[in-house]
Amino acid sequence: MSLIKFDEVLNDLVDYFLLGDPFLLMDFKNELHLPDDLITHFTISTDGDRIVEDGVMIPLARIENYPYTVYFNQTGTPELLKEGNRLQLRQDGYKLLVKYGTIYLFTIPYIRKFTAETLDKLVLHRSTKLSLPNGWYEVSILGGESKQDNGMEPTLEFMIRAVASEPAYTADTNFEYKIHASEY
Template sequence: MMRYEFVEVLNDLIDYFLLGDIRLLQAWKEEHALDDDLASEFVSNESSDQAVQEGIVIPLAGIENYPYTIIFNLADETPELLKPESRLQHQRSGYVLRVENRQLRLFTWRVLQNFTDAQISALEERYRQPGRPQIDIDNGMYEVEILAGEVLRGDDYEPAIEFVLKKTEREHATADMDMNYRFTVDSQTY
């Protein structure tokens, strides 16, 4: 399957989502001797900029407290949020993401606050339950385009974020990528 969809994904009451290979982020944290409170590290020094530039993690700011439809799209077809019935509000490219553990996961900012092996293992256990926003994916580098807005499901529009992933040789994010960009979805539903 080349397209994966998850419904009712929540932000843990902090307006951030993060996308990445969580075990790669853990190895990167250890390699750079960063504190287990990775959230504090990311807001107090340049480590988050470096992690984003190197394709270790992609932060999404401005995530309102809605249940989201999350779509991972690896197909060569029109992304869901670019279809005529969808309401596209954000379209950003220039991101890269490295996968080394065959797992790509969307997680919340709170995960970074106690970023220890035990907490990551507990998170991985929770993510084994169906419906959690993670996919198995080949290792390598990916260009990531992020689309956000609303998708039509039944008779209702639902807030959605779609990640369009394509293999690449590029190792770093583009210079015009804005890691502070706010992906706030203006939803008429909530």
């Protein structure tokens, strides 16, 4: 079980983060013959909901423009529930399929023109990632503030648990991850 922390994670000035296996997203795009502009396609079709419900990607909406502390947590004990931290929100019930060994936290600009070249850039430039064995995972997302060396920092924590078979999807796809940062 592991706990991995990233500091100063930025949302590229768009109020979304996306979590998932981008190679699996490319498979989905190619199998369905979707356009390169996935963000527009996902907003005008049901395919956006489908990729979330099928465990291809998890969208985090209404992300404020702060530098975030991000935890990938497989320990079962949330950092945001520890003394001194401030939990503000929690959403359980996500599922995620890992087919290519790594999940990334990435941003909307990558799926505006989602090509093989863009995928290469994502893998090269996005360091907020976690290597995982292929298979199914249950994911809970916690948000709030955590005590860091420089004060209270906006924080997202991904509680990730491997499961033997495909879990049910019970999360609210439209949940808003708007965190109040007391020191910004």
